[in-house]
Amino acid sequence: MNKSTAPLILEQFLPFRLSRLSESISLKFAQHYKREFGMTRPEWRALAALGQLGTLTSTQICQHSNMHKTKVSRAVQALNQRGWLHRKRDKADRRIEYLQLTQIGRRRYTKLVALAHQFQSDMDSTMSAAELATVNEAIRILEQLKVNGVSTNKAKPT
Amino acid sequence: MNKSTAPLILEQFLPFRLSRLSESISLKFAQHYKREFGMTRPEWRALAALGQLGTLTSTQICQHSNMHKTKVSRAVQALNQRGWLHRKRDKADRRIEYLQLTQIGRRRYTKLVALAHQFQSDMDSTMSAAELATVNEAIRILEQLKVNGVSTNKAKPT
């Protein structure tokens, strides 16, 4: 059987399967925080990164969450306007801005985290321990492939 | 340790991990067909579904690939304008349109499939057989969760 004339079985094609999966799961989760907190996905992601890691620059958020820098820029603006984070310029290098959640931001973050834990444990509870282990192992494997790298902040190649 | 005050470890949170993964992998693959065939992601997906499954309606493409119906509608228009598919109304129920690839469409499809197989085997070759099995098994598990369902074509709930 000549491979080049065989059709592509989408149900076996990794990019297809992954994005179909990821989109439905992320959408499902997004419904929660969209409805209850009026947040967009990029905002949620930036908030989550800052909540977990403390102080970050926009560039670091880009790298960590693999989002485009304009997305991050706008998410950060939105969070800032709501008073959920504040910005602090680096004294030494005044291009750099450190971002950090405010009191209010941290309170929101705590609520969101509860949602997330709930969501995760709902998913987990539909799997056996062994299945869960398989899932985690698989994702770990894929993450190491590092096919990675949305262009987050790089200059154009010459 | 009270869970409700613990931060969320994004590196362990399934929706986050999946979408980070999926986005970088899909983007990587998209670069190929975008550059070489000038196709968008929805177009590629519609083409792939039709190539594999033969004749489909727009609604079926929605369900199969979990894309929003307007996305599919526009992708189908684009493919149609390029002469890659043709539409045929159902005689009995004239709301329904059967979509099918043309000669040209099938030729394009064949080329795309070669790209996809290449991509897949590149990925596969960076994993051991056991790892590959784990990955496939994990995705299978997640697919069964069926947290599923982008609203593709449903009427509003009353």
Add this chain to the structure above:
DNA sequence: AATCAATGGTTACAATTGTAACTTAATTAG
């Protein structure tokens, strides 16, 4: 120190997307 390249970040503008409303056709209820 003057010039040129690179970096962190923002923004204008164009392309892509989703929501809701619409069209046409079929189905069901009265």
Add this chain to the structure above:
DNA sequence: CTAATTAAGTTACAATTGTAACCATTGATT
């Protein structure tokens, strides 16, 4: 048989996004 519902698919419009160009600042080269 007509009116109200529902389905397949399209489209207008607003929101979201990405690309490329842009500041401002720093670092490197001479």
